[in-house]
């Protein structure tokens with residue numbers, strides 16, 4: 001007996017274990033639907049029915065019957081499927097009422113679109129009303145995001161012939177709705193429609209607008225367009241769009257910094273007028289027929305418009321095949337090797353000589369690239385007759401090329417250190433003085449640029465270039481950093497050349513304009529003595545020129561021996577000797593250990609101007625001065641304004657005067 005009872009119990013458990021609690025509901029659904037022939041749904045367990053899925057506790061969680069040619073109606077019993085997460089019956093021929101889904105708290109997705117439903121259960125909304133406590137004001141409440149369907153992410157009711165023509169107020173603010181806003185043109189009673197704070201995409205647009213939107217989609221919808229493109233008429237002042245009547249004739253997205261792909265939908269604008277050269281292709285690849293202006297230059301864009309690329313384009317306008325210009329970077333064209341690469345001499349097709357700086361590939365990535373860009377940024381902004389001109393640049397693949405004005409006489413180092421091997425005439429004192437003034441003015445300009453101050457940080461004779469008129473220009477701004485506005489100094493890694501480094505810069509990395517003043521002082525010493533900033537041939541404590549110079553400068557005797565003999569000072573006038581004394585004083589002053597004791601570049605310019613002025617204009621080869629050299633009017637006015645700084649006059653240094661001349665004469 002017990003055995004029978006036990007087996008009966010087992011049977012009951014087995015039956016209940018196999019069956020789903022949703023069997024009755026699913027049967028009601030099956031009976032309500034008209035399934036196409038051979039659709040199935042013949043199994044006893046609805047969990048095995050096509051399009052249906054149950055969880056481990058045999059509760060129906062998914063009903064997916066889209067695209068199944070099903071007709072009939074949906075029973076209200078589906079409200080009992082309390083574990084349902086997905087309910088999809090779109091693209092069928094269902095009719096009648098969409099029943100209430102209230103209480104289906106697990107529901108995440110409902111797709112009922114593309115059917116023939118004629119109404120929606122009042123409960124579908126009224127239940128939500130009570131749930132969100134909105135009383136009976138008639139508003140469609142926050143039924144999707146609220147308490148009823150906390151996990152609902154998608155609800156599609158479109159294309160259902162649903163009629164809610166009495167609807168007067170719709171508030172769907174602050175939901176996660178996306179996609180297009182449906183057509184509400186039938187809702188004649190609608191007075192208020194609020195869908196703010198969703199991700200909806202507007203009402204249907206003009207076809208031109210749709211095409212333009214798809215074009216800028218490929219660029220990631222830049223904000224610039226979002227701000228300008230308002231309304232439904234692209235011809236109404238949209239940025240980048242020019243029309244003739246309703247036809248878009250020009251789309252000008254030049255220099256907008258766009259990235260992405262060029263949409264093939266540009267082709268939708270048959271009214272676009274094409275200009276410019278077409279690259280050559282094999283026959284029949286490109287059809288440009290019907291474009292009367294193809295091959296011609298386009299109309300000039302209005303100044304300031306996106307197409308008006310202005311100066312930037314002109315720096316690229318001379319874009320040349322730089323490999324050709326430098327004879328494939330031939331060794332014989334090497335002008336010099338700088339901190340960041342090799343400088344080649346080159347010649348453009350029109351005969352213009354250029355200097356091409358080719359960066360080493362190892363230093364052009366990461367930080368090196370930043371340096372490179374900083375050099376470009378500085379050089380394109382800075383124009384001064386004593387600064388080397390940057391003609392243009394080339395950033396292509398791994399190549400990082402800068403194209404400079406060619407300076408035919410090369411570096412100052414050639415003339416003061418290597419004149420013998422280069423078979424050059426040693427420079428006279430007057431010429432050295434003028435070069436010093438040129439350099440001082442170039443650097444002064446960098447230091448006093450409006451609003452911002454540039455610090456060169458690597459001033460040295462190999463960065464000073466000479467033209468055929470032997471006037472100097474400062475070169476190599478690779479190390480220039482933009483000094484932050486108002487900042488007294490910038491702390492940064494050391495860049496520069498030993499021998500020219502100001503002590504505080506070498507020790508602490510503090511950079512001020514006084515760092516350049518120190519380097520300039522060393523250059524003055526080099527011009528005076530013809531000796532290099534660092535010379536291993538000097539005794540150990542005198543390896544550094546500035547130290548040696550200070551020692552030699554202690555008395556007339558040693559100082560007269562320190563002056564570059566090639567200048568033949570003994571043959572010079574009192575004036576010359578006086579000016580050598582003054583420059584020697586200035587050099588010591590510039591190389592003062594404490595930066596605050598060093599003069600400003602403007603003070604240096606004033607001192608040098610007053611010394612240059614001593615020579616008659618005739619001696620300065622006035623012909624070329626008008627363009628490249630000194631502006632005498634300006635020079636004079638600076639001289640009148642110029643006064644020696646207080647600290648400068650306090651410096652006590654030996655006078656050479658005429659005794660120096662006799663020393664040299666001995």
Ligand SMILES: *[C@@H]1O[C@H](CO)[C@@H](O)[C@H](O)[C@H]1NC(C)=O
Pocket residue numbers: 024025028077080
């Ligand atoms: C669904 O639930 C309601 C209320 O509990 C009940 O009256 C109805 O019979 C159920 N439907 C089915 C098919 O079980």
Ligand SMILES: *[C@@H]1O[C@H](CO)[C@@H](O)[C@H](O)[C@H]1NC(C)=O
Pocket residue numbers: 066067091
């Ligand atoms: C339904 O059919 C349409 C077109 O007939 C198709 O695009 C869509 O992917 C189908 N959906 C499903 C769920 O099969």
Ligand SMILES: *[C@@H]1O[C@H](CO)[C@@H](O)[C@H](O)[C@H]1NC(C)=O
Pocket residue numbers: 133
């Ligand atoms: C619903 O409204 C009633 C009456 O206005 C109010 O007493 C109740 O606190 C509200 N419930 C919620 C959840 O806001």
Ligand SMILES: *[C@@H]1O[C@H](CO)[C@@H](O)[C@H](O)[C@H]1NC(C)=O
Pocket residue numbers: 535536537
């Ligand atoms: C040092 O002096 C020797 C002999 O005078 C000379 O050959 C050499 O080039 C000098 N070195 C430097 C660095 O000037």
